[in-house]
Amino acid sequence: MSLFNHIKVRTPESVELEFTLAGIGNRTIALIVDYLIWGALLIGVLMVWLILSVQIQQYFPNTRxxxxxxxxxxxLLSFAIYTGYFVLFETLWQGQTPGKRYTKIRVIRDDGQPVGATQAILRALVRPIDDIAFIGMLLIILTKREKRLGDWIAGTLVVQEQRPISSANFKLSPEADSLANQLVxxxxxxxxxxxxxxVIREYLQRRSMLDNRAKNDLSLKLARQVRDLLEMKELPFEMTADLFLEAVYLAYQRQ
Structure with a gap:
């Protein structure tokens, strides 16, 4: 029996993915690490502000x-640092803060996509409420999807980092091997x-179950999205979308 709960989500590409929820232990450790870093940062900023405040009072001694x-x-500075810390890291680090990176967990949207600034801001604004009387901890323990209040409002999940497996139970084209080396x-x-x-792996595993039209449409859509993520202007000449996805699948594991 697994000590962690598993959950399946469906992506906008209609691909079903399975994630392992982070669990209360990992999330608690991550939060402790983040609060230690945040606390050190806050103390440093407030010390600087205290020095500036003394100087300001000397310049305006009679100001009411x-x-x-x-x-x-x-x-206001304390609140800005409190919320800004989580918003900045979760936005720039694809759903991770230093604490989450340390414990190898990540925030994702309910549809499996990376979180954006909107989700990160909502989670950060609701965090003080979750911290009051351990409301967030109780919700994580008692709810099936292990969501605190901020997760419910932002539409997010906290999952463990999924590292790719190197073995595949599906066939790949011979040309994909050499092309993968070029991509690397x-x-x-x-x-x-x-x-x-x-997402790529799920498609390659299940493409044989799709009819030709659905397979072609989905493979082309995925190939274009992957091409954009890699910042490639266009796919190599005379390459099918399937072959490109196979090559990316192999290249990702080799790099």
């Missing part, structure tokens, strides 16, 4: 309510996320 304004600004040499295939790799 100056202390109240300085205190209000310090509270000329493209930064590592920019693809494990979730992107999983």
């Amino acid at each position: 309510n100056i202390e109240m304004w300085l205190t209000a600004i310090s509270i 040499a000329t493209q930064n295939v590592a920019v693809l996320l494990p979730d992107d790799f999983a």
Whole structure:
């Protein structure tokens, strides 16, 4: 029996993916690491602000309510750092903060796609409510999808990092092997996320069950999306979408 819950989500490309939820233990460790880093950052900023506040009070000794304004600004700075820390990292690091990266977990959208700034902001704004009286922890423990309040509002999940498996139970074209070597040499295939790799793998595994029209449409759509992620202007000459996806599948594992 697994100690972690598994969940299946359907991507916009109608590909079903299975993820392992992060679990309360990993999320707690990640949050402790993040709070230690955030706390150190906050202390540093407030110390600088304290020095500046003393200087400001010396320049305006007779200004009424100056202390109240300085205190209000310090509270705003604390809130901005608190929310900005999580928003910045989860947006730039594809759903990860330093703590999440340390524990190898990641925030994704309910449809399996990477989170954006909107989801990261919603999660950060609701986080203080989740921290009050351990509301977030209780919701993670008691709900099937292990979501805190911020996850429900933002439409997100916290899952374990999925590392790709090297073995495949489907056939690949002979041409894909040499093309994969070219991709490794000329493209930064590592920019693809494990979730992107999983979508490609799921398609290659299930393409034989699709009718020709659905298969062609889906393979072309996936190939174009992967091409855009790799920042390639166009696919190599006389290459089918399937062959390109097979080559990317092999190249990702080799790079």
